[in-house]
Amino acid sequence: MQSRRVVVVDLGTGNLRSVTKAINTVSPNSEVHVSAEPSVIAEADHMILPGQGAIGTWLKQLGPGSELRQAVMNALGSKPVLGICLGLQALYRYSSENGGQNGFDLISGTVKHFSEAKTGFGSGVNQDTRKIPHMGWNRVRHTKNHPLWKDIHDGDRFYFVHSYYADSQDPDQIAGQTEYGITFTSAAAQGNLFAVQFHPEKSQRAGLTLLKNFINWNGVC
Amino acid sequence: MPLAKRIIPCLDVDRGRVVKGTRFVNLRDVGDPVQVAFRYDQEGADEIAFLDITASSDNRDTIVHVVENVAEQVFIPLTVGGGIRTLEDISRLLNAGADKVSINTTAVNNPDFIREASQHFGNQCIVVAIDAKQVVPKPDGSKQWEIFTHGGRIPTGIDAIEWARKMEQYGAGELLVTSMDRDGTKNGFDLDLMGAITSQTRVPAIASGGVGILEHLVEGVIEGGADAVLAASIFHYGEYTVHEAKQYMAQQGIEIRL
Numbered sequence: 001m002q003s004r005r006v007v008v009v010d011l012g013t014g015n016l017r018s019v020t021k022a023i024n025t026v027s028p029n030s031e032v033h034v035s036a037e038p039s040v041i042a043e044a045d046h047m048i049l050p051g052q053g054a055i056g057t058w059l060k061q062l063g064p065g066s067e068l069r070q071a072v073m074n075a076l077g078s079k080p081v082l083g084i085c086l087g088l089q090a091l092y093r094y095s096s097e098n099g100g101q102n103g104f105d106l107i108s109g110t111v112k113h114f115s116e117a118k119t120g121f122g123s124g125v126n127q128d129t130r131k132i133p134h135m136g137w138n139r140v141r142h143t144k145n146h147p148l149w150k151d152i153h154d155g156d157r158f159y160f161v162h163s164y165y166a167d168s169q170d171p172d173q174i175a176g177q178t179e180y181g182i183t184f185t186s187a188a189a190q191g192n193l194f195a196v197q198f199h200p201e202k203s204q205r206a207g208l209t210l211l212k213n214f215i216n217w218n219g220v221c
Numbered sequence: 222m223p224l225a226k227r228i229i230p231c232l233d234v235d236r237g238r239v240v241k242g243t244r245f246v247n248l249r250d251v252g253d254p255v256q257v258a259f260r261y262d263q264e265g266a267d268e269i270a271f272l273d274i275t276a277s278s279d280n281r282d283t284i285v286h287v288v289e290n291v292a293e294q295v296f297i298p299l300t301v302g303g304g305i306r307t308l309e310d311i312s313r314l315l316n317a318g319a320d321k322v323s324i325n326t327t328a329v330n331n332p333d334f335i336r337e338a339s340q341h342f343g344n345q346c347i348v349v350a351i352d353a354k355q356v357v358p359k360p361d362g363s364k365q366w367e368i369f370t371h372g373g374r375i376p377t378g379i380d381a382i383e384w385a386r387k388m389e390q391y392g393a394g395e396l397l398v399t400s401m402d403r404d405g406t407k408n409g410f411d412l413d414l415m416g417a418i419t420s421q422t423r424v425p426a427i428a429s430g431g432v433g434i435l436e437h438l439v440e441g442v443i444e445g446g447a448d449a450v451l452a453a454s455i456f457h458y459g460e461y462t463v464h465e466a467k468q469y470m471a472q473q474g475i476e477i478r479l
Contacts, residue, residue: 013343017318021293053343131425131448133345133394137225137267137478157225157478159298161320161345161394179223202298202320204262 002216003029007044009072010036011061013053015201019084022201023048026212036061038071046215047075049195051086055111055164056098058086076106076193080219082211083195088188089166091195097164107188107195109168117165117182130181133163140176140186140198146221148187148194148213149175156206158198160186166197192219225478226442227267227449228466229300229427230456232257234273237283241457251457254287255294261456262295264463267478269295270323270397270451273303274372281310285317292318302350302397308341315346323348323397326370329377332391339392348427349393353381353414354401366414373401385418393424397451400430405454407433415445427451435461435469442475 004027008019020032033040041047049072051058062069075081076091089095090103095111103111114132137157142149165184168174175194176187186197194214200207232239232254239252251257258269269291273284281304288301301314302323311322328335328349339347352373353366366381385396398418400411410428419426428447432438432455441450455461471477 015315015318015320017289017316018292018296018320021318022296025294025296052345054340131423133425134224135345135395135425136227136448139223161298163345199298199320202296204297208296 003027004031004045004215005043006030006032006046006048006215007041007075008032008034008048008050009041010034011051011058013051013058013086015052016050018201019048019050022208022211023215026208027215030215036068038067041068041071041075044075045079047072047079047081048084048214049081049087049090050084050201051090052161053086054098055086055089055095055101059090059101059103073104076104079192080214080217081193081195082214083188083193084199084201085162085197088195088197089164091188091193092166095164106193107166107168107173107190108170109166109173109185111164111166113164114181133161134165134180135161137203138178138180138186138198140178143171143174143177144189146175146189146194147217148189148210150213151209152206152213158186158196158200158203158206160198162197189221191221223476225267225476226447226470227427228265228438228463228470228477229268229270229449229451230261230266230463231270231272231429231451231453233453234271234275234284234287234303236275236280237287239457240274241454255290257457258291258295261463262297265467265479266297266463268298268300268449270300270302272323273301275304285313288314288317288319300348300397302348308338311338311342311346315342319346321346321348321395323350325350325352328388329368329370329379332387335388335391335393339394344392344394347393348395348397349385349388350397350399351381351385351388351418352399352401353411355411355414364413364417366411366417369401373404381414382417382421385422389422389424395424396422396426397429398426403431404429406431407454409433409437410441410445410447410450412440412445415441415447419446425449435466438466439470439473439475442470443473
């Protein structure tokens, strides 16, 4: 097991303690810093970008021209990065949440509300009506080989809770897909970036395995 | 549909200890919350719910410490309810490691609190708990239910189905529906109540109150339309393990994480 210096970027939303404790559990030798300090981000070996709630509030913490934004952008361009939930959605060009928000545009595609999907969502009381948020344990189908999938079975379940989903444009950037009325990108990968819609820190054994794989990953696929 | 139905063991916590009573009275001590939660996690629980029933509000810190300790060892979603009155209460529980909070009395006293909380934290972490009791049928003979607060002691005069719809509009991300008539009886969920709520709302709903045998869990999903089923005593007293419950539901054709 590698020992790493890991920064969990603190943008004021979400359950950062659980991410930290999960990393402590799978990699007791790693140092985990929950921080929004540009210098701490710069010094870390690995960056985790978690987030829950409204993406507008979350992105506001990364205001244009801020030192924090610059530090995060530098890390996105250089270190192994794991995005979780909003940390996946923010990698896309645009999200329709909160009146429309621009993301980092590192993964091609956009983020939409489940009700914008053309199929699968009836409006009445029929049996096929999908509830929103998509909440619970769903299957993730691997669409490419990746070091972060080591020891995780194709189709293993992870815990999801979200109302917006990523609609990827470039199939090469999709690492995993999940069905919920539609098929959406539940894991995206591009170079040193790996991002998941689900919560590995809340996904028991499969989630802890993914976090361990991330700590051991050198950012190359 | 690949999304699994969830099984949620519920721990009633009084001054830092897990207790269980019948219809909210006759409490018995059943253990240390960290040990009990860890065992359920290892048995395959999909989520764990904590209901803080500590009578005194002086002990708010106790439940926060319980959540912190559990969240260090248990990596599945944790829902915490009981005595939540302010955004600060929610914030402390989420920072301690809770994923969702469930709110009952404060929502009834001030429905706008649910709107504020869901705007502030996102509706994914705001669960509205509805404690309902059947009352005299409507003139047309159809059943109706009234909601109660303060752990089932105080009637409100509010219709449970209308309340569920209103709370969805106000931003509840999930509904936790407990039948006060069935709670602790082991006679099964109030399926008419569940069915009425799940057919008229579009957020996930958890069925609670009355589980005595595994078939009741199946009924909650198939007849009640529940997305998740919550039970306490059948698991606490070792009548069934969570794993046995999940295997049984899977054998009945329900999508389950095994």
